[in-house]
Amino acid sequence: MPLGRKVRVLIVDDSATVRQTLAAVLESDPQIEVIGVASDPFVAARRIRDEVPDVITLDVEMPRMDGITFLRKLMAQHPVPVVMCSSLVESGTETLMQALEAGAVDIVLKPKVGVAEHLMESRIRICDAVKAAASAKVAGARRPPMALARPIHEPEKRLTADAMLPPPKASMAGKAMARTTETIVCIGASTGGTEALRAVLETLPPDSPGIVIVQHMPEKFTASFAKRLDNLCAVSVKEAEDGDTVLRGRVLIAPGNKHTILERSGARYYVSVKDGPLVSRHRPSVDVLFRSAARSAGSNAVGVIMTGMGDDGARGMDEMKQSGAFTIAQDEATSVVFGMPKEAITRGCVDRVAPLQQLGAEILKASRR
Incomplete structure (x- = not known):
């Protein structure tokens, strides 16, 4: 246009x-x-x-x-x-x-x-x-049927991810960043993400690292979306529930209209599913997930930002990069909308830019580094 x-x-x-x-x-x-x-x-x-x-x-x-x-x-x-x-x-x-x-x-x-x-x-x-x-x-x-869904539950309330996440305690910072044997992958997507995520997850073996995903979708949709992917992929896919453990071979998808936060207790990673205000115009918000990964997983994490409109996830990916995580963005040619990846790339917080068909391989390579 x-x-x-x-x-x-x-x-x-x-x-x-x-x-x-x-x-x-x-x-x-x-x-x-x-x-x-x-x-x-x-x-x-x-x-x-x-x-x-x-x-x-x-x-x-x-x-x-x-x-x-x-x-x-x-x-x-x-x-x-x-x-x-x-x-x-x-x-x-x-x-x-x-x-x-x-x-x-x-x-x-x-x-x-x-x-x-x-x-x-x-x-x-x-x-x-x-x-x-x-x-x-x-x-x-x-055309691959790439799409997202956005709810219209309430008036817009512009808030930052800081409203959802408390500042990290100094006494916990070292513990949060300590290396573990497990890599945690966090993925954010919006416009075009439903089929793009399918294309990536279908390439992953059943022993892939644990994955947490935020895809902008309405309430009620994410359970059906997760079930559809679970039937198509070698990895197990489910809608995230509060307290779910992040495990190898398991993919957790943030429920619509709820923020999903990565947390750590010792060597165990799990998710908290919470209500809260819109962050970067969304709930769930990629920024909320990515910033929680920076604080709870640090260098144990891999961040992936995919096709989508707007800038949700760019600030969170910047924090992931600063905490030692490896970061990947989908390229412009294969993005339905090159908004979210472009914002992250512009901030200089992306380690690797790759086309959709190579993202699965890049995730596995990054998790073995």
């Missing part, structure tokens, strides 16, 4: 209230322009023939054709970045996972009641999702 031009958006939703409110929310951002609205996919298809938008926001439940079917047809015939906007949460988790696999770049969850109020309160996150989608690489029907 040309530099300086507004992101042109087509809104597809059968609710007139949602169309009107979402248009007002998006046009409140000076970098976004709503070029039209459509009440169903057939109307949307006619509008696309007249003018191709940069991004489409798409509902799931609509008359005449559901959003998933339309998304698949769109990606096969005329790929356009799509942000799904749906009220399907618990009962429809698998449906929205299908949307990610079909090629949706992002998902915004709208509540079933009080839609207008919640959409207005979540203006920043909705606009961020659309702008991230406009920057995403979409390659047609063969």
Whole structure:
């Protein structure tokens, strides 16, 4: 998309209230322009023939054709970045996972009641999702279905990772940095991360070092995501629970809407799953995980930052690097959005930059160093 031009958006939703409110929310951002609205996919298809938008926001439940079917047809015939906007949460988790696999770049969850109020309160996150989608690489029907999902539970509260993590005690600093026989891998991802993570984890052997992941996803989604990966990978994958031990061959995925913190007791590493304010615009936050790894694991850790919009994780990776951890970033060519890796690279806290297909090998190599 040309530099300086507004992101042109087509809104597809059968609710007139949602169309009107979402248009007002998006046009409140000076970098976004709503070029039209459509009440169903057939109307949307006619509008696309007249003018191709940069991004489409798409509902799931609509008359005449559901959003998933339309998304698949769109990606096969005329790929356009799509942000799904749906009220399907618990009962429809698998449906929205299908949307990610079909090629949706992002998902915004709208509540079933009080839609207008919640959409207005979540203006920043909705606009961020659309702008991230406009920057995403979409390659047609063969495009890997890389995507993330972002909840819209509450108004934005801009806070730093310091709000989640107390300063390290001087008496514990040496103990925290002491070498152990185990390496802990911490991975952060956002836009494009669901399929990128699958591509990496599928390459790892069953005796891989313990891994903790923060992928920006809504509540309820991470359990299904973990189960899907567990069925595909040689390593064991589960949604993290408070007190879970980080073990070789096990991958823990931070639950949606909860921060996940790496902690250490003697030679044992485990995770704490906590409520808390948004950090770097997210919960879970990559910065929270990475900063906890710097304090609890130090040089025993490997940090990996992958595709995603924004800068979540860059400050935390800087702290990991300073504490002796080895750090890796996904390269621009294979990132759906080169925001998070770029921020870390710009800070000078990345030891290795690698394409997606080599990240698994780089993780194993770093863990043996």
